[in-house]
Amino acid sequence: MSEFTNESVAAIENTLNEVDRALERLRVGTYRLCQVCATPISDAELIVNPLLANCPAHPELS
Numbered sequence: 001m002s003e004f005t006n007e008s009v010a011a012i013e014n015t016l017n018e019v020d021r022a023l024e025r026l027r028v029g030t031y032r033l034c035q036v037c038a039t040p041i042s043d044a045e046l047i048v049n050p051l052l053a054n055c056p057a058h059p060e061l062s
C-alpha cells in the first residue's frame with residue numbers, strides 16, 4: 001500500500017519530469033538559457049532553483 005495520495009504522486013512526477021527536462025537542457029547546452037528569450041540565467045538564480053528554465057522576465061511557461 002502506498003502512503004502517497006494521487007495528488008502527491010502527480011506532484012512528484014511533475015518534479016521528476018522537470019528534472020528530466022533540466023538534464024536534457026544540460027546535455028544539449030541550453031541549461032542556463034531562458035527557454036523564451038535565451039538570456040543566460042544567473043548562477044545565483046540557478047542555485048536557488050536548479051530547475052529554473054526561464055529568466056525573471058519570463059516566469060515559468062512550461
Ligand SMILES: [Zn+2]
Pocket residue numbers: 034035036037038039054055056057058
Ligand atoms: Zn526570458
